[in-house]
Each structure stands twice: as structure tokens, then as C-alpha cells.
Amino acid sequence: xxxxxxxxxxxxxxxxxxxxxxxxxxxxxxxxxxxxxxxxxxxxxxxxxxxxxxxxxxxxxxxxx
Amino acid sequence: xxxxxxxxxxxxxxxxxxxxxxxxxxxxxxxxxxxxxxxxxxxxxxxxxxxxxxxxxxxxxxxxxxxxxxxxxxxxxxxxxxxxxxxxxxxxxxxxxxxxxxxxxxxxxxxxxxxxxxxxxxxxxxxxxxxxxxxxxxxxxxxxxxxxxxxxxxxxxxxxxxxxxxxxxxxxxxxxxxxxxxxxxxxxxxxxxxxxxxxxxxxxxxxxxxxxxxxxxxxxxxxxxxxxxxxxxxxxxxxxxxxxxxxxxxxxxxxxx
Numbered sequence: 001x002x003x004x005x006x007x008x009x010x011x012x013x014x015x016x017x018x019x020x021x022x023x024x025x026x027x028x029x030x031x032x033x034x035x036x037x038x039x040x041x042x043x044x045x046x047x048x049x050x051x052x053x054x055x056x057x058x059x060x061x062x063x064x065x
Numbered sequence: 066x067x068x069x070x071x072x073x074x075x076x077x078x079x080x081x082x083x084x085x086x087x088x089x090x091x092x093x094x095x096x097x098x099x100x101x102x103x104x105x106x107x108x109x110x111x112x113x114x115x116x117x118x119x120x121x122x123x124x125x126x127x128x129x130x131x132x133x134x135x136x137x138x139x140x141x142x143x144x145x146x147x148x149x150x151x152x153x154x155x156x157x158x159x160x161x162x163x164x165x166x167x168x169x170x171x172x173x174x175x176x177x178x179x180x181x182x183x184x185x186x187x188x189x190x191x192x193x194x195x196x197x198x199x200x201x202x203x204x205x206x207x208x209x210x211x212x213x214x215x216x217x218x219x220x221x222x223x224x225x226x227x228x229x230x231x232x233x234x235x236x237x238x239x240x241x242x243x244x245x246x247x248x249x250x251x252x253x254x255x256x257x258x259x260x261x262x263x264x265x266x267x268x269x270x271x272x273x274x275x276x277x278x279x280x281x282x283x284x285x286x287x288x289x290x291x292x293x294x295x296x297x298x299x300x301x302x303x304x305x306x307x308x309x310x311x312x313x314x315x316x317x318x319x320x321x322x
Contacts, residue, residue, distance in 0.1 A: 064104050
């Protein structure tokens with residue numbers, strides 16, 4: 001199914017958020033996630049089912065002021 | 066010492082981590098500033114590039130405390146989600162809360178800010194709200210549970226210094242016990258010294274250091290200015306006056322009488 005990850009279309013075979021992160025190569029990276037604007041803690045990514053068209057944000061530490 | 070919620074910090078200079086020419090210069094600037102707190106943010110990460118991972122490793126090696134921001138958020142909802150994400154990634158309940166209301170000035174949306182502050186404080190966040198010098202807004206933020214306020218000096222990145230001296234002095238006078246950190250708009254070390262002379266507890270500087278020709282030297286200069294301003298505040302500055310007052314004693318002046 002097609003979902004949106006960080007603003008770009010992503011074709012995924014995964015049913016859950018953790019699977020999508022694996023597909024994209026995040027592995028053990030320090031990231032935080034949100035689906036459709038709602039924060040999804042790391043502890044529940046494996047149980048967070050995705051639907052076509054869902055908007056996933058994968059954020060990481062970045063420089064800031 | 067400045068009390069930031071449960072933490073007392075010695076350094077009165079907080080440093081932003083953005084816009085440096087290189088990670089090495091950033092690291093050297095943090096050390097030259099003798100900063101104990103640096104601000105950080107969250108941005109979209111690419112699984113291939115993983116630039117955020119390298120940055121996070123660098124910051125952890127610096128051994129400083131991080132203050133994550135919600136920069137770029139224009140609504141309460143965005144700010145809340147970002148705060149939750151930041152708490153998980155950075156492992157801190159500190160959050161520099163920004164809710165931007167106007168893009169040309171990056172002026173805070175003080176209505177959204179107070180609402181987001183109320184919700185985050187209720188959840189146990191320790192909120193550092195980026196606000197204006199408005200006294201009523203400050204009162205609302207304190208009522209929401211904020212124990213530190215971060216009024217702007219001038220628009221972010223503008224380098225204009227303390228734009229509204231009257232308003233900032235009033236803010237300091239109205240809330241003598243609240244830690245107040247001037248955030249945004251400082252351009253040169255004398256601006257920072259002035260903020261400390263006025264009684265502000267600390268300043269947060271980013272662009273003025275990061276975009277200087279020599280960021281490391283500028284970081285050191287800001288550190289000196291902040292120390293000078295704090296010492297001057299303790300020493301008790303004289304009041305300005307309109308007329309001259311000779312500093313050299315008049316008694317015994319030659320050629321008179």
C-alpha cells in the first residue's frame with residue numbers, strides 16, 4: 001500500500017509502523033515517530049497498524065536555536 | 066547560579082546549535098562559550114543519510130544539557146506532538162516551546178503559546194516558553210505552570226539587540242523572582258551584557274555566534290560579555306541623569322578665586 005513518509009510517497013509491504021522503519025533503513029537509529037500528526041512512542045510501533053494514505057513522520061535530532 | 070526548574074546552572078549563556086559552518090566549529094564554539102545548555106531540534110530524518118544520528122553523537126560527546134525546541138510549529142497541535150517526540154528522543158522533560166504566529170517576524174502566537182504551555186505543564190513537561198515582553202502573557206504563562214520565561218530581545222536572527230527596553234525592564238521588575246532568559250535577536254556581545262545589566266538571568270544566542278566570521282572567538286566574546294553584565298548587575302549600576310556631574314572633585318581647583 002502507499003503511505004506518505006516525511007512528505008514523500010512510500011510503497012510499503014509492512015502492516016505496522018515498525019516494519020516501515022525497517023524497510024527505510026532506520027534500524028536502531030534514534031528517531032521519533034508520528035502517524036497522522038499523533039505521536040507514536042517507540043514502545044508501541046510494533047503494534048501500530050497503518051492504513052493506505054497514512055502520513056508518517058520520522059524525526060531525528062537536528063541542530064536548533 | 067540560574068535555577069532552571071530542578072537544575073542550577075552556572076553559565077548564563079545558552080547556545081543554539083544551528084547554522085555553524087561545521088560540526089567541529091559548533092563543538093569548539095560550545096566549549097568557548099562555556100555553555101552548559103544548548104538548544105536542539107527535531108527534523109525529518111532520511112534512513113539513508115542519517116545526518117541526525119551524527120549530530121546527536123556530537124552533542125552527547127559535548128556533555129552539555131539539551132533544551133529541545135518546537136521551532137517551526139505554528140499550532141498548538143504541532144507543538145504538542147513535537148514536544149512529545151522530543152521528550153522521547155532527547156530523554157528530557159525540558160521543552161523550549163515555540164508557537165510561531167507570524168512568519169516575517171517569527172513573533173510568537175501568544176494565544177497558542179499559553180494554551181500549549183498549559184497542556185504541556187499539566188503533563189509534567191518543564192516548559193521554557195519563547196514569548197514576547199508582554200506582561201499579561203507572562204502572567205498567563207506563569208499561571209499555566211511555567212517557571213522560566215524566555216522573552217525575545219528582537220526577532221530571531223535579526224541581531225538587533227534589545228528592541229523594547231521599556232517593556233523588558235518592566236518585565237524584569239514585575240517578576241523579580243522568575244528566571245528570565247533573553248531569547249533571540251541578539252547580535253553582538255554588548256547586547257548580552259546589556260541584558261544581564263538589566264537583571265535578566267541569562268541569554269540564549271545562536272545566529273550571532275554561528276554566523277560570525279569566527280564563531281569560536283565570538284562564542285568566547287559572548288561568554289565574557291555575559292560575565293561582565295552579571296558582575297555589573299551585582300555591583301549596582303548608577304542611574305542615568307540628564308546633566309553632567311563632575312567626577313573630579315571641585316575642591317581645591319586651581320585658578321579659581
